[in-house]
Structures are given as structure tokens and as C-alpha cells.
Amino acid sequence: xxxxxxxxxxxxxxxxxxxxxxxxxxxxxxxxxxxxxxxxxxxxxxxxxxxxxxxxxxxxxxxxxxxxxxxxxxxxxxxxxxxxxxxxxxxxxxxxxxxxxxxxxxxxxxxxxxxxxxxxxxxxxxxxxxxxxxxxxxxxxxxxxxxxxxxxxxxxxxxxxxxxxxxxxxxxxxxxxxxxxxxxxxxxxxxxxxxxxxxxxxxxxxxxxxxxxxxxxxxxxxxxxxxxxxxxxxxxxxxxxxxxxxxxxxxxxxxxxxxxxxxxx
Numbered sequence: 693x694x695x696x697x698x699x700x701x702x703x704x705x706x707x708x709x710x711x712x713x714x715x716x717x718x719x720x721x722x723x724x725x726x727x728x729x730x731x732x733x734x735x736x737x738x739x740x741x742x743x744x745x746x747x748x749x750x751x752x753x754x755x756x757x758x759x760x761x762x763x764x765x766x767x768x769x770x771x772x773x774x775x776x777x778x779x780x781x782x783x784x785x786x787x788x789x790x791x792x793x794x795x796x797x798x799x800x801x802x803x804x805x806x807x808x809x810x811x812x813x814x815x816x817x818x819x820x821x822x823x824x825x826x827x828x829x830x831x832x833x834x835x836x837x838x839x840x841x842x843x844x845x846x847x848x849x850x851x852x853x854x855x856x857x858x859x860x861x862x863x864x865x866x867x868x869x870x871x872x873x874x875x876x877x878x879x880x881x882x883x884x885x886x887x888x889x890x891x892x893x894x895x896x897x898x899x900x901x902x903x904x905x906x907x908x909x910x911x912x913x914x915x916x917x918x919x920x921x922x923x924x925x926x927x928x929x930x931x932x933x934x935x936x937x938x939x940x941x942x943x944x945x946x947x948x949x950x951x952x953x954x955x956x957x
Contacts, residue, residue, distance in 0.1 A: 780866060
């Protein structure tokens with residue numbers, strides 16, 4: 693009698709398993725149609741430095757109330773422009789003459805680890821795991837006419853008098869000027885100011901308008917992440933950990949920002 697009861701339990705469990713399997717099959721989502729075959733433009737060569745976009749989609753739009761967005765990572769290439777090296781007592785900075793972007797920042801007074809005390813911590817760089825700092829000017833539209841050529845955004849090419857600048861002994865301040873001018877006679881000076889013992893870099897614009905039209909514009913700033921190889925995924929469905937930001941208050945506490953970058957440096 694006990695054997696018959698056990699067989700009945702086994703039969704019920706097996707029947708329930710078959711019913712569940714049939715239910716899963718009937719209610720499974722319909723797989724999407726395969727996408728049209730297209731050339732993969734997101735492939736990045738291994739160990740190749742990441743590059744940035746040149747499409748102009750990452751330039752903020754003019755107009756009242758328009759915020760400066762943070763650029764979505766992309767793999768389109770940005771032309772390589774000459775760079776300027778700046779060295780102070782606490783900073784080693786590299787500035788691109790294209791846009792005046794700060795593309796590299798090393799902190800010589802902060803080692804990357806206790807085991808590598810001679811290797812400075814790298815704060816900014818054009819690599820997949822770090823960021824660069826961009827800034828530029830935008831000319832406002834007038835009578836629905838686009839005047840973008842009247843202001844240098846972060847794709848404009850500047851000129852520099854030197855390729856290297858160093859804060860000399862006894863000096864408390866170092867200025868690095870960049871110059872841009874368009875055919876209309878609009879001159880823009882972009883001046884970075886470095887101070888002894890300071891990690892903050894001041895940025896000023898000097899605008900001289902020799903054209904026949906008034907100049908109306910504004911400044912923008914954004915932080916951009918370099919391109920990320922889409923094939924460099926984890927095993928959890930392609931998810932990646934958030935390379936988020938943290939800030940230091942100066943009171944022995946580090947605060948992690950919980951807000952993810954908006955989709956739109």
C-alpha cells in the first residue's frame with residue numbers, strides 16, 4: 693500500500709512538471725526579428741587609445757534655458773591635434789590645441805599606490821576608464837540664423853605660442869594662453885591660469901569683436917568619457933559597473949555621487 697502511495701506522489705510530481713513546462717513554452721516571449729546586417733563601427737583595437745567624436749552631436753545647443761549636456765560615449769575618431777604640456781608643483785597637465793581640451797592630468801604629489809610611489813595618480817586621460825574636460829563658446833542664433841562659426845567650440849583649433857609651460861621657482865602663478873580668430877575678425881583668447889599649490893585651474897575668455905555684427909554668446913563646460921569597447925562586457929548580460937564620480941570635502945570624507953550621468957560630458 694505504501695509503495696502505491698509513493699508511486700502516486702511521483703506520478704503527480706511528474707505530471708506537474710510537464711504542465712509547468714508546457715505553460716512556460718506557451719507563454720514564452722516571441723524572440724525579436726534579427727536586425728539588418730550592418731558594418732560594425734564600434735570595434736576598437738585592443739590596447740589602442742580611445743578617441744572621441746567629431747560629429748558635433750556633443751555640442752550643447754544655444755537658446756535660453758539650455759543646459760550643457762554630458763556627451764554620450766562614442767567611438768568616432770577625433771583628429772589628433774598638437775598638445776601643450778603644463779607643469780606646476782602639484783599638476784602635470786596636457787592641453788589639446790583642438791578645443792583647448794584638458795586631455796591629461798597627473799598628480800605628482802599623489803602616488804598611484806603605496807607600492808608605486810614614483811608613479812603619479814592619473815586623474816584625467818583619453819583612455820576608456822577615465823575622462824577629459826572640455827569647454828567652449830557658443831554664439832546665440834539671431835533671427836533664426838546659425839552663427840556657430842562666430843564662436844570656438846571644443847572642435848575649433850587654437851594657436852599657442854609655446855608647446856611647454858612650467859611654473860618657475862619663486863612664481864606663484866602661470867598663465868597658458870590660446871588664441872583663435874575667424875575670417876570676420878572675431879578674436880578669442882582662452883587663458884588657463886595655474887597657481888602654486890592649487891589643483892583648481894582657472895579659465896578666462898578674452899573676446900575682441902572686429903566684425904560688423906554684435907557678438908552674443910555663452911560659455912559651456914562638460915566632462916566626456918572616452919569610448920568603451922562594447923565587446924568588453926561582463927558575464928551578467930553585458931552589464932558594467934558604474935564608473936561614477938566621488939568628491940572630497942576636505943574633512944576626511946569622500947562622498948560618492950549616486951546620480952548617473954544624464955543621457956544627452
